[in-house]
Amino acid sequence: MSASLLIHNARLPGEETTVDLFVRDGIIRTMDEDAITEAADTVIDASGLILLPGFVDLCCNLREPGNGQKGNIASETRAAARGGFTTVCASPDTSPVNDSGAVTNLIRDVARSSAPIRVLPVGAATRGLAGELLSDMVGLSNAGCVAFSNGTHAMANARILRRCMAYARTFDLTLMLQPVNQALAADGYAHDGKVAARLGLLGVPEVAETASVMEMLLLAEETGVRLHLGQLSCARSVEMVAEARMRGVSVTADVAMHQLLFTEEALSGFDSRYHVVPPLRTESDRKALLKGVEDGTVDAIVSQHQPHDSAAKQAPLGVTEPGMSTIESVFSLGLSLVAQGELSLKALLRALTEGPATVIKQASGLASGGAANFSLWRLDDTWQAGPQTLLSRGFHVPAPGRDLKGVIHWNICDGKVAYRRS
Amino acid sequence: MTELAATPLSAHDKASRNLQLTADGQLRHFITLDGLDRAMLTDILDTADSFIEVGERTIKKVPLLRGRTVVNLFFESSTRTRSTFELAAKRLSADVLNLDINTSATSKGESLSDTLLNLEAMASDMFVVRHSQSGAPHFIAESVTPGVAIINAGDGRHAHPTQAMLDMLTIRQNKQQFEGLKVAIVGDILHSRVARSQIRALQTLGAEEVRLIAPGTLLPADVDSLGCTVEYDMRKGMADLDVVIMLRLQKERMEGALLPSEREFYRLYGLDTDKLALARPDCIVMHPGPINRGVEIESAVADGPQSVILNQVTNGIAIRMAVMSMAMSGQVAERTSRSRQQGGEQ
Numbered sequence: 001m002s003a004s005l006l007i008h009n010a011r012l013p014g015e016e017t018t019v020d021l022f023v024r025d026g027i028i029r030t031m032d033e034d035a036i037t038e039a040a041d042t043v044i045d046a047s048g049l050i051l052l053p054g055f056v057d058l059c060c061n062l063r064e065p066g067n068g069q070k071g072n073i074a075s076e077t078r079a080a081a082r083g084g085f086t087t088v089c090a091s092p093d094t095s096p097v098n099d100s101g102a103v104t105n106l107i108r109d110v111a112r113s114s115a116p117i118r119v120l121p122v123g124a125a126t127r128g129l130a131g132e133l134l135s136d137m138v139g140l141s142n143a144g145c146v147a148f149s150n151g152t153h154a155m156a157n158a159r160i161l162r163r164c165m166a167y168a169r170t171f172d173l174t175l176m177l178q179p180v181n182q183a184l185a186a187d188g189y190a191h192d193g194k195v196a197a198r199l200g201l202l203g204v205p206e207v208a209e210t211a212s213v214m215e216m217l218l219l220a221e222e223t224g225v226r227l228h229l230g231q232l233s234c235a236r237s238v239e240m241v242a243e244a245r246m247r248g249v250s251v252t253a254d255v256a257m258h259q260l261l262f263t264e265e266a267l268s269g270f271d272s273r274y275h276v277v278p279p280l281r282t283e284s285d286r287k288a289l290l291k292g293v294e295d296g297t298v299d300a301i302v303s304q305h306q307p308h309d310s311a312a313k314q315a316p317l318g319v320t321e322p323g324m325s326t327i328e329s330v331f332s333l334g335l336s337l338v339a340q341g342e343l344s345l346k347a348l349l350r351a352l353t354e355g356p357a358t359v360i361k362q363a364s365g366l367a368s369g370g371a372a373n374f375s376l377w378r379l380d381d382t383w384q385a386g387p388q389t390l391l392s393r394g395f396h397v398p399a400p401g402r403d404l405k406g407v408i409h410w411n412i413c414d415g416k417v418a419y420r421r422s
Numbered sequence: 423m424t425e426l427a428a429t430p431l432s433a434h435d436k437a438s439r440n441l442q443l444t445a446d447g448q449l450r451h452f453i454t455l456d457g458l459d460r461a462m463l464t465d466i467l468d469t470a471d472s473f474i475e476v477g478e479r480t481i482k483k484v485p486l487l488r489g490r491t492v493v494n495l496f497f498e499s500s501t502r503t504r505s506t507f508e509l510a511a512k513r514l515s516a517d518v519l520n521l522d523i524n525t526s527a528t529s530k531g532e533s534l535s536d537t538l539l540n541l542e543a544m545a546s547d548m549f550v551v552r553h554s555q556s557g558a559p560h561f562i563a564e565s566v567t568p569g570v571a572i573i574n575a576g577d578g579r580h581a582h583p584t585q586a587m588l589d590m591l592t593i594r595q596n597k598q599q600f601e602g603l604k605v606a607i608v609g610d611i612l613h614s615r616v617a618r619s620q621i622r623a624l625q626t627l628g629a630e631e632v633r634l635i636a637p638g639t640l641l642p643a644d645v646d647s648l649g650c651t652v653e654y655d656m657r658k659g660m661a662d663l664d665v666v667i668m669l670r671l672q673k674e675r676m677e678g679a680l681l682p683s684e685r686e687f688y689r690l691y692g693l694d695t696d697k698l699a700l701a702r703p704d705c706i707v708m709h710p711g712p713i714n715r716g717v718e719i720e721s722a723v724a725d726g727p728q729s730v731i732l733n734q735v736t737n738g739i740a741i742r743m744a745v746m747s748m749a750m751s752g753q754v755a756e757r758t759s760r761s762r763q764q765g766g767e768q
Contacts (some may be wrong), residue, residue: 111564194647200556200579200618203643268434270557314535316555318578 005415006040010051010376013345019051023372026415031368035300042417046376049409052349053366054086054373056115056356057252058176059230059302060327062119065106066095070197071393073107073305076327077115079392081411081418083303083328086117086373087362089176092124092150099124099135106142116418117411118373120146125164125175131155134164138171146360147174149230152277152322153184158215169335170295173361176228179212179237180278189318191264191279201267202318203281203304206234213237217244220251227252228359229239231304233278235288242297251299252359254351255289256304257330258398260304260337262286272313272320273396276304290337294347301334301348302357303327307394325394329385332404339405381407434674441563443752445759450752451572452745453559453621454581463626467591469744470737476513477739486747487516490547494520496575497553502711503575505586506735507550510742519546533559535565540568548750549573555581556615569757571749573742579615585710588741590627593665594736596706600627604662606653608635608691609669609718612642612680616710617669621648635659635691639680656691660663660700667708668693668718684717698728706730 006024012019022030022038030036063071073090080088090107092098098107104121111119123145127133131153148168156163168175185208187390190196190201213229217240220227232238232255241253258276263283266274274280292298306323313320326333331352337343357364359415366374382405383389387399411419438457444450449462465758480701492511496504504520511518523537541549548571551559556578563572576582597603605624611617611634624672626630632650634641645652653659660666675681693707707719715721724731 192643194644197644197647198618200577200581200615202556205643216723239490265434269437269562272561311533311535315533316558316561316577318555318557354493 003042003415004038004040005310005372005412006036006043006164007046007051007376008043008133010046010049013050013052013259013349013379021051021372023412023415026372028072028366028368028370028372031366035366036044043412046410049376050379050380051366052084052375052377053353053364054375054411054413055084055331055352056300056325056360056362056364057088057303057305058093058228058300058356058359059091059256060088061093061307061323062090063307064094064110065103069309070312071216073110073119074114075391076305076307077111077117077119078419080305080327081392081413082323082391082408084331084375084377084408084411085255085327086375086411086413086418088117088119089146089328089360090119090121091151092122092149095130096101097124097128098129098145099129099140101136101139103144104140104143116416117413120144122146122176123148125150125168125177126155126160129153131160134167135255136169137173141171141173147176149176150178151240152180154180154212158219161216162219162223165219165223165227169223169225172226174228176230176359177216178230179209179216179232181208181212184208184211189275189279189322190267191281193264193282195264195268199268199270205247206236206281209234209278210236210240213240215248217241220244221247222368227251231256231259231302232279232298233259233281233285234291235285238288238292238297242292252299253292254300254302254356255298257301257326257333258304258324259289259335260286260293260301260343261398267317270317272315272317273324273398273400275317275320275322276324280307290342293351294343294419296350297349300357301330301351303330305392307339307392308396309393310395313396318333323398324398325392326398328390328392329397329399329404331382332406333398335379335405372412374412375408376410378407378409379405381405385408441560444756446755448755449745449748449751450756451563452583452749453563455583455586455619455626458626458628460628463587463590463623464740466587466744466748467594469732469748470587470591470625470740473740473743474737476743477736482513482518483515484513485515486509487514487618487750490516490750491515491545492516492518492548492550492746493541493546494550495523495541495552496521496754497523497551497558498576499548500575502735506738507573507575507742510739510746513739514743514747531643534562538562542570544572547753548746550575552576554578568760569753571753573745573749579613581619582615583619584738584742584745585616586623587745588708588734588737589620589667589708590623591737591741592708592730593706594739596730597664600624600629600760601665603629604631604633605629605665605667606633606635606657606659606663607667607669608656608693610640610671611636611645611669611673612640612671614669620667621650625649633659633663637681637690640675649668656697657700660697663701663705665692665706666698666701666715670710670712671718672716688717690717692718692720693723695722695726698723708734711735732768
């Protein structure tokens with residue numbers, strides 16, 4: 001196929017001059033300031049639009065196979081395209097769990113026919129995510145899994161974790177683990193702090209995460225595995241990651257966007273929307289996570305997109321399902337942090353592009369000869385996330401009814417239009 | 423918190439107030455003491471006082487809830503609280519339906535929302551809710567159609583506001599006022615909805631000091647944020663007390679490694695004659711019941727002259743009559759103003 005695309009007058013963030021791009025066969029052929037005269041099948045006048053590299057999400061729940069009432073690969077990748085993402089890693093927490101080549105192939109087949117963007121499956125590190133028996137990691141890798149995770153589930157014990165790391169290390173596979181000590185987290189669903197104390201919520205203490213981070217870092221150091229710590233929520237965790245890196249441990253980390261915006265106080269009205277795992281913590285944790293993103297200790301910001309049907313959230317807080325539908329608003333929420341001076345645009349973009357891309361050894365950025373993965377935005381325009389405006393099947397969004405900055409006009413993935421504002 | 427951040431805790435009181443009060447400040451639900459001011463709590467106590475006299479009559483009925491349907495919706499079993507709510511509703515002349523949901527719909531897989539829709543279809547006017555999840559009555563109040571009053575009869579570890587108010591009534595009967603009082607709550611604070619509501623009530627009504635006496639394993643994390651003083655040593659903690667409130671200790675606490683044994687707990691935190699002697703001589707002893715004799719309280723103290731435990735039970739009916747009648751009249755006032763508005767639009 002030789003579809004070609006010409007973008008006129010786009011502007012890179014923070015620059016005054018405009019650029020033109022010529023794309024053919026999914027590759028950026030030329031990108032410079034001069035008008036390109038080559039004829040193209042599609043021409044986009046990008047005057048007034050900001051050109052950004054395609055975003056990469058390391059933690060996205062597409063709900064297929066098995067949870068069609070919450071979303072599917074087609075609906076959630078369309079939502080991701082609207083969010084500016086051109087690559088999403090599909091979490092293994094599906095039904096059945098992605099712990100076999102057959103499930104990986106199914107995800108890739110459906111994605112090939114229905115997803116406008118790249119879908120990279122993440123395999124289950126243990127069978128059924130039960131944390132007890134290793135999955136066929138090499139087979140899964142051959143089928144196309146880019147990394148291995150255990151979802152939000154903990155390993156049964158440190159011995160299994162150590163063996164899982166040693167096995168992954170043998171075959172140079174990446175482990176993406178969410179650190180949690182299940183015995184300490186127990187049945188909790190809120191940060192074990194002042195809001196839990198006052199409202200009588202079951203708490204997850206900070207040490208449920210930090211004890212696990214410490215254990216994982218020590219085992220990663222010993223086994224030499226490439227470890228990615230997912231969805232950190234505590235200041236202390238960021239400190240430990242920075243310190244381990246100084247010692248040469250091969251560790252990267254990410255944080256979910258909602259952890260950068262909200263604290264435990266979001267639960268003070270028993271609002272089940274803000275029931276997330278790990279729980280929203282304190283203001284000083286939030287500040288430390290932001291600092292970690294700014295200085296690069298935290299490599300990536302993830303959506304941790306978890307679309308739900310309404311029944312999943314229509315219950316008393318403690319029995320609702322965790323997670324929010326976030327992928328369409330991640331970048332806009334990030335821009336609100338930039339507007340408040342809490343995060344630089346440079347750090348935000350790095351954490352959505354080259355940061356996560358490096359973790360899964362993918363290329364990123366905009367350059368001649370590179371993949372044509374990018375989006376075009378009006379950064380000062382606003383929109384509101386709600387049932388009328390979302391493409392995701394999940395309507396439980398952070399900051400509902402609030403004006404969000406940053407309206408996407410085009411998303412181009414591998415040279416094809418993945419999203420176009422109507 | 424960022425600009426986009428949801429309700430901060432400081433705004434929680436306002437949100438609770440808005441949920442529970444009508445536009446002109448009348449009670450319409452009774453879910454938590456958060457957001458209710460001193461005047462409202464005093465109003466509840468005064469109304470309850472007036473109902474105490476009803477219980478002393480030969481014919482113990484007033485017609486305030488005549489023709490209204492009250493549903494006791496108990497998702498967690500209870501004998502005492504449910505019977506006092508039932509008695510309170512009947513003394514107000516309401517029709518009462520008792521539903522023990524433990525053995526009914528939810529065990530057949532029906533969701534709470536669906537159960538509520540079915541009950542609303544029966545044209546109920548008031549749900550008295552007990553649930554094992556913190557925040558359940560809050561959720562129900564936000565889900566039901568306007569016009570149905572929600573009364574919290576205890577939710578998870580969150581709140582048990584009628585229990586706290588009957589305790590306040592008992593304290594007021596014995597001490598006349600709250601200013602200057604030093605009150606201790608002793609035992610399993612962590613798991614106690616009663617303690618959380620009592621703390622709030624005492625602080626709102628102006629008690630000088632609320633003292634929590636417990637081992638670290640039975641106190642919530644960040645206990646300092648509750649605005650109480652904390653004392654691990656009960657002997658020290660008894661000094662100058664006007665009121666000591668003992669909490670029930672559940673046997674499960676030993677299995678969860680929160681405590682070594684009942685015997686050790688009793689030795690350290692059980693209220694016996696010796697420890698009580700360290701408080702002010704007129705210190706009253708309270709307990710929300712049911713009491714574990716020899717675990718948190720000595721029989722001689724429970725049955726002794728300083729104990730007001732049985733007065734608490736009598737006051738429970740009066741307090742429940744007060745909040746039920748007040749919430750119902752708030753709902754009726756709202757209905758009237760709603761229909762007037764609709765009439766105006768036509």
